[in-house]
Amino acid sequence: MTTLDDVRHALDQVIDPDLNKSILELGMARDITLEQGTVKFTLALTTLSCPLRNQMSQDARERLLALEGVKDVTIETREMSADEKKQIFGEPEQGAAEAFNHIKHVLAVVSGKGGVGKSSVSALLAITLHRRGYSVGILDADITGPSIPKMLLQDNQHPHTSQMGIVPIETPSGIKVMSINLLLADPNQAVIWRGPLIAGAIKQFWGDVYWGELDYLIIDLPPGTSDASLTVMQSLPLNGIILVTTPQSLAAMVVRKAASMADQLSIPLLGIVENMSYAECKCGERLEVFGPSHAAELAQEMHIPLLARLAIDPAIAALGDNGALETYAADGFAELADRLLPVIPEEACTPLQN
Numbered sequence: 001m002t003t004l005d006d007v008r009h010a011l012d013q014v015i016d017p018d019l020n021k022s023i024l025e026l027g028m029a030r031d032i033t034l035e036q037g038t039v040k041f042t043l044a045l046t047t048l049s050c051p052l053r054n055q056m057s058q059d060a061r062e063r064l065l066a067l068e069g070v071k072d073v074t075i076e077t078r079e080m081s082a083d084e085k086k087q088i089f090g091e092p093e094q095g096a097a098e099a100f101n102h103i104k105h106v107l108a109v110v111s112g113k114g115g116v117g118k119s120s121v122s123a124l125l126a127i128t129l130h131r132r133g134y135s136v137g138i139l140d141a142d143i144t145g146p147s148i149p150k151m152l153l154q155d156n157q158h159p160h161t162s163q164m165g166i167v168p169i170e171t172p173s174g175i176k177v178m179s180i181n182l183l184l185a186d187p188n189q190a191v192i193w194r195g196p197l198i199a200g201a202i203k204q205f206w207g208d209v210y211w212g213e214l215d216y217l218i219i220d221l222p223p224g225t226s227d228a229s230l231t232v233m234q235s236l237p238l239n240g241i242i243l244v245t246t247p248q249s250l251a252a253m254v255v256r257k258a259a260s261m262a263d264q265l266s267i268p269l270l271g272i273v274e275n276m277s278y279a280e281c282k283c284g285e286r287l288e289v290f291g292p293s294h295a296a297e298l299a300q301e302m303h304i305p306l307l308a309r310l311a312i313d314p315a316i317a318a319l320g321d322n323g324a325l326e327t328y329a330a331d332g333f334a335e336l337a338d339r340l341l342p343v344i345p346e347e348a349c350t351p352l353q354n
């Protein structure tokens with residue numbers, strides 16, 4: 001006949017997927033009783049809105065009902081007190097969120113100069129990967145010119161802090177976003193920080209944000225070879241870099257500098273995206289508005305693939321201005337994703353310093 005020990009043993013098999021330990025070991029399953037075939041216990045959760053709550057209760061219920069003689073299971077859920085949380089997690093410390101994050105691939109999007117569409121490409125790449133079923137986050141590392149929230153979010157939202165760290169804001173479809181603009185009281189406020197503060201903010205976006213499980217984290221870097229870019233390339237475990245340029249030769253020249261920086265730090269360059277490459281007219285002809293494309297030559301010179309040549313499409317600008325970029329069809333990005341995914345290394349480049 002089933003004993004209380006058997007019940008405890010069954011609950012020890014129920015794992016909190018976030019913390020990767022059993023709910024018994026974490027002290028989340030409490031006041032366990034077994035009387036006349038009925039198991040009762042309290043499930044104390046870190047937060048009641050915890051999306052995993054139903055999953056853990058369901059798992060516990062199934063395991064308990066599988067025990068001989070158990071006919072009924074009653075689970076009362078409640079939120080842990082601050083003291084209980086402290087016992088499990090300790091005081092929240094800086095960089096603590098990193099321990100809870102499982103990010104499989106980190107990709108940085110880089111351009112030589114501003115205005116070439118780097119943020120749009122970062123966002124649309126994230127959207128495309130998310131539509132393919134991957135879990136995706138965007139870290140907006142452009143601290144002085146953040147534009148990701150404006151492109152993907154409708155209104156001014158502020159992240160809250162959980163025991164696990166700062167919780168990113170999710171877009172309507174579920175892409176996780178973190179940007180300095182989400183933390184400012186007024187998103188129009190200018191950030192006039194010097195290098196070390198900017199580097200600190202970027203490191204916090206990595207170490208103090210609770211990204212959870214992600215297949216891809218896309219990092220939108222500021223243009224050029226600034227301190228912020230160096231911080232990302234030196235201190236985050238990148239799987240690779242995507243270069244964004246436009247047909248102008250100036251854009252090509254400065255993207256070479258950014259590429260050279262990545263190269264010196266031994267971070268794989270995954271390929272080039274030429275944005276605003278041409279405009280498609282109704283007659284079906286391609287107009288090379290910014291002059292002839294140099295993308296193929298550039299890619300060949302750098303020995304990296306040309307991932308895509310993207311058209312000028314006023315819909316990108318219009319939707320991006322209104323926080324509705326997620327509704328863009330993004331057909332041109334299917335090819336980009338098809339070419340990009342196979343060249344992403346599984347192993348991230350180990351950061352040089354922290």
Ligand SMILES: Nc1ncnc2c1ncn2[C@@H]1O[C@H](COP(=O)(O)OP(=O)(O)O)[C@@H](O)[C@H]1O
Nearest residue numbers: 114115116117118119120311312313316317320
């Ligand atoms: N392919 C495109 N077609 C039309 N407009 C674009 C395209 N790519 C970017 N834009 C627009 O150009 C402007 C600059 O793009 P953005 O992504 O902010 O560039 P960056 O991050 O390189 O500064 C934005 O208004 C954006 O909507």
Ligand SMILES: [Mg+2]
Nearest residue numbers: 118119142147
């Ligand atoms: Mg930008």
